[in-house]
Amino acid sequence: MRISELARETGIPVATVKYYLREGLVPPGEATSATQAQYDERHTARLRLARALVHVGGLSIDRAREVLNALDTPDLSLHEVLRVAHSSLPPQLPGEEAAPRAASLIAELRWQVHPDSPALRQLEQALVALESVDSPASTAALVKYAQVARGLAEGEVASVPRDSRDTAATAMIIGTVLWEPILLALRRLAQEAVSAEELAGP
Amino acid sequence: MRISELARETGIPVATVKYYLREGLVPPGEATSATQAQYDERHTARLRLARALVHVGGLSIDRAREVLNALDTPDLSLHEVLRVAHSSLPPQLPGEEAAPRAASLIAELRWQVHPDSPALRQLEQALVALESVDSPASTAALVKYAQVARGLAEGEVASVPRDSRDTAATAMIIGTVLWEPILLALRRLAQEAVSAEELAGP
């Protein structure tokens, strides 16, 4: 198929498809002449995944490229692919500072996480922000959230298929990146529902 | 205190403080002359909250202003403040389309949510994206996530103080906006920990 068909199929403007090709989110088609190239279903699948990572997962173009490239690197283990995904997720915090509060919580939970994990710095930043607005996080609340998070993570890791590395890696990326907005949306909806039940009247 | 002190106190550049003043995130100080104004602790608190909403919560300047203005509007109920917060959170999806999949899930759960809730559209978008990458969400998984989300939301609503409306509204905003990144960070850390335990070796 040609580029216009690829665009129509996925609902993405041709100019944007070209942009994604240029940026390396999607591999080039097979050139049949100087001004013609062929694309197939793998291109449509890749394009849809790229779009989802960017528009639903909120990844930047650069980070989406890293994630997609990791999928194409067969010698990366699932654990390494997961690390790439985590370091690509927003927000992208600059710097490399220590995260004492976050680290001590993780130590208390006895979780095995790398001390450079971006999520640690994100957690730290949020904890500091809560202190700055004079509403520090209680350890009890943090532990509760952590246990909930762990319950979800166990289910997610368990549901990753084990047939081929590619399938597993793709499933892991999708689970990590695209389920995140689902969790957020459901939390917001639950808050609204609970609030409607308990605070609506007076 | 003068603007430079306000800036030093909060660690925010003077130019940015001026910008936030201009944008109405922080109320003007009391002018004592044509080129002098006084600020107090309420300004520092407001500035810190604005910074946290923008940098940790990821709100745009416009949305942060809306949230802060809602806090200053005493005739808004807690439920209404919550709605403002929810409609200010990223991502900001354009359009106003129906969300059939999301709505039917909510109906099944018997949650009372407004059909125009932005979270519904976010959920719908994520569900559609999952289908597009050929990895549709199972109802079982969604229900599990929803129950988890509800558990969190109940705790959050229960922990909102009931003394004054202002305190309650501020706590609600903080809980909704600033705990969101904590949940995400903990989910990622839990994934990493579980993955380290189960997938690390071979």
Add this chain to the structure above:
DNA sequence: CACAATTAGATAGTGCGACTCTCCTATATT
């Protein structure tokens, strides 16, 4: 087979959001 319509690819331009800079005048400080 002429010819309008596409296509691939490269380069430049757009629009937006969050700052950040520059000025200018009017105090405060020494």
Add this chain to the structure above:
DNA sequence: AATATAGGAGAGTCGCACTATCTAATTGTG
């Protein structure tokens, strides 16, 4: 009096995700 900010407003910058334009080659069509 001299020097150093302060306040305020408008302009400028920067990064990012597109989007438009241009060119040369090709393709399908009447």
